[in-house]
Amino acid sequence: MKTLLYWGWSSLAGLILFSILAHGEMKTFNESNGTNANVLMVGLTLVQAAAAKGAVCLDGSVPGYHLCRGYGSGANNWIIQLQGGAWCDSIQNCQSRKGSGYGSSTLMEKELAFLGLLSNKAAENPDFYNWNKVKVRYCDGASFDGDSENKAAQLQYRGKRIFLAVMEDLMEKGMRQAKQALLSGCSSGGLSAILRCDDFNNLFPPTTTVKCMSDAGFFLDAVDVSGGHSLRRMYSGVVNTQGLQNTLPPTCTSHIKPFLCFFPQYIINQVKTPLFILNSGFDSWQIGNSLAPPSADKSGSWHNCSFSFRCTASQMHFLEGFKMSMLDALKTFSKFSKNGVLITSGWAHCQAERQDTWFPGYSGAGKAKGIAVAVGDWYFERTKQNSS
Secondary structure (H helix, E strand, C coil), X not given: CCXXXXXXXXXXXXXXXXXXXXCCCCCCCXXXXXXXXXXXXXXXXXXXXXXXXXXXXXXXXXXXXXEECCXXXXXXXXXXXXXXXXXXXXXXXXXXXXXXXXXXXXXXXXXXXXXXXXXXXXXXXXXXXXXXXXXXXXXXXXXXXXXXXXXXXXXXXXXXXXXXXXXXXXXXXXXXXXXXXXXXXXXXXXXXXXXXXXXXXXXXXXXXXXXXXXXXXXXXXXXXXXXXXXHHHHHHHHHHHHCHHHCCCHHHHCCCCHHHHHCHHHCHHHCCCCEEEEEEEEEHHHHHHHHCXXXXXXXXXXXXXXXXXXXXXXXXXXXXXXXHHHHHHCHHHHCCCCCEEEEEEEEECCCCCCHHHHCHHHCCCCCCCHHXXXXXXXXXXXXXXXXX
């Protein structure tokens, strides 16, 4: 089906991008990207020096990342992608998480596929294909924001230290000479990209162009189908378990409850670095875990809508309200000309890491090349023209 993409610059409104996609056209995040011999696989690097800094995973193991070197015109440009993977909101959940690659580097995959924004092929990733590309593994359970520990439970909450230790390691490997840099992240990693955006910018001299992008990280403070706040309960657990009230932005925690400051809508307007928000207005993770989780949907009437986007008319009406709330929460943010916004209407979660959503023009004739081009236009401040 035809995809329409509208964009434009405005000195007051900044760059606003809205993509109107037919429901069902976009595949879900949970479907496999597929594997083939042409996919770039990148090995894991462990940061052994991080241990001395206390920058360790939940189980005390050192953090890691995957680095693909840039070349040609991109040799001095860097993309840092922060891995996503939800959160742990209790001691018990964090202890369980230690038994996975999301809590211990000893259990991480030794290689990861680089797709979408991380692809090294010009036909798949026209603006960033030859940049240095890094995927930072997520093993702290709190979006790279914690800095505490629970000795009794043998848990290390050191996400913020992990971020800084990995960045220091990369600076020593050439990122210090970066001419252009982009910090990105998917899902809980998208939230991390918002939280760590200004810290990332502060690593570089003013001569380096530094921007950030949050992909599927705009988790909305929304009312669920039972009238409650399911995501508030989860975020309250994350903040209290890891002591994030001490690391979240004081410009936010000084006037509202600290756990609310884990919601991007309450902190994005204070981010000084140029920031791009990429999200679906029908975010599949938020529908299934925030709006209609089993705890709020006792009858199970939302199951088909939550997990396969087969929704009744009344359910779609509710979801349209959620999308409008998301747009409303971005109004002030979008008035800053340095920022960018792309809200899609496909049932999706994380779109920059999938080849078929990042640059679908590569996947078949007649499909719009929306997201990759929109992000590139924003990053490089290219002239915009209406298109369809």
